[in-house]
Amino acid sequence: MKIVIIGSGNVAYHLAKAFHRNQMAISQIFGRNETDLKSISAELQIPFSTTSLMDADLYLICVNDDSIGEVSQIISKENCLVAHTSGSLPKEALRGKFRKASFYPLQTFSKSKALDYSKIPFFVEAENREDSELLKNIALKISKNVMESDYEKRKYIHLTAVFSCNFVNHLFARAKEVSDSQNIPFDYFLPLIDETVSKIHEMEPKLAQTGPAVRNDERVLQIHEALINDEEHLKIYRTMNESIKKMYEL
């Protein structure tokens, strides 16, 4: 079975690497960015091309959401399976006469950052049982957590990820602005952050809540509001505290 990866960004790189590590041959990595393709090709010993797409049984399109439709049009072959890796697009975003699918790894990828691929949950969806089993088996070569998920469910998965990953990172970025303003190294907060996350591996986040809002400590909330001199910080501060109070009916 021939597999081709289209794209040369973070997702393409890490999927290629995960396959490589698990002795799954990738026949080609195809894209526009020759520099990135060359670097992936050299590291993982996968042939690359920027011009001639190889004939394959499965194409994995690992490009930005906005480009998926257009990029998929380069696949003229009909008797093949094509999957994109987006959490927020239906498989019908792919344009062509091939069989369409989704192969969604739930993880945040940075090229420079090593990852334990075996822990990444994969959500797959295809037009028929056979394709869906095929994709599940391929994902199972990488990870233990593989599930089917239609587009409706995938939208909620992505939304949950936005709350628990994207927004969380933004809170770190805003928190760092506060500590920077007082020349307090943000590194001092890493043990606290690590422990906050370590806790929810063992207990429900709702039961792990601490801080002034859940204690309904108006004195501290007032002190903090008086300290904050950035409009966005204040909006976040108020929105989060109000939401905490609502959750605990305070």
Added chain:
Amino acid sequence: MKIVIIGSGNVAYHLAKAFHRNQMAISQIFGRNETDLKSISAELQIPFSTTSLMDADLYLICVNDDSIGEVSQIISKENCLVAHTSGSLPKEALRGKFRKASFYPLQTFSKSKALDYSKIPFFVEAENREDSELLKNIALKISKNVMESDYEKRKYIHLTAVFSCNFVNHLFARAKEVSDSQNIPFDYFLPLIDETVSKIHEMEPKLAQTGPAVRNDERVLQIHEALINDEEHLKIYRTMNESIKKMYEL
């Protein structure tokens, strides 16, 4: 030098344990809750009392912010040092003729959760250099990260902690409501969350930002808004996305 811990909650327990592990003798643990005191006393071989406060050189008051003032009044001795462990109160919240201080461990404590004490930053403040050196040396028995910090600075430390710990945990709690609504196990999101935090050990949170808002992906933002049927979720969703867009000038 005789040290007494007042209180029997999470902070009292973990401080007592951290001292115990580092061969620092605690002369007594004093409080109201006999059950908790007995349990700490049995585990760490520290004498306890609910009625008779022992004479000591240093009292560490580990009780809720609201009780610190009242609890400190039980210390009638004048020639001693008394420190509270609150991030959000000045040392003057202590009431008495003793020398006042603050001994603030920046961490979230749960009784059942083991901690690496050596990584906890301690912020200390006292009325004079001698007391402040004493507190620093005591903290250094537990941790490598010990700094002086006056009340003004401590308020910002606490505010940073609220953003990067309390609010982050609340995002997890809200995210779990989204995944629960679709019967998606929240455990599936733990590798993503772990990676989100792992990343900021290596790079600036601002540079690690991913997600639809920083891509200015209006299509996905609209899809998510249509999915959300909880008012608090929607408020958080909009506030965080607007703040992300502002930060990156989108």
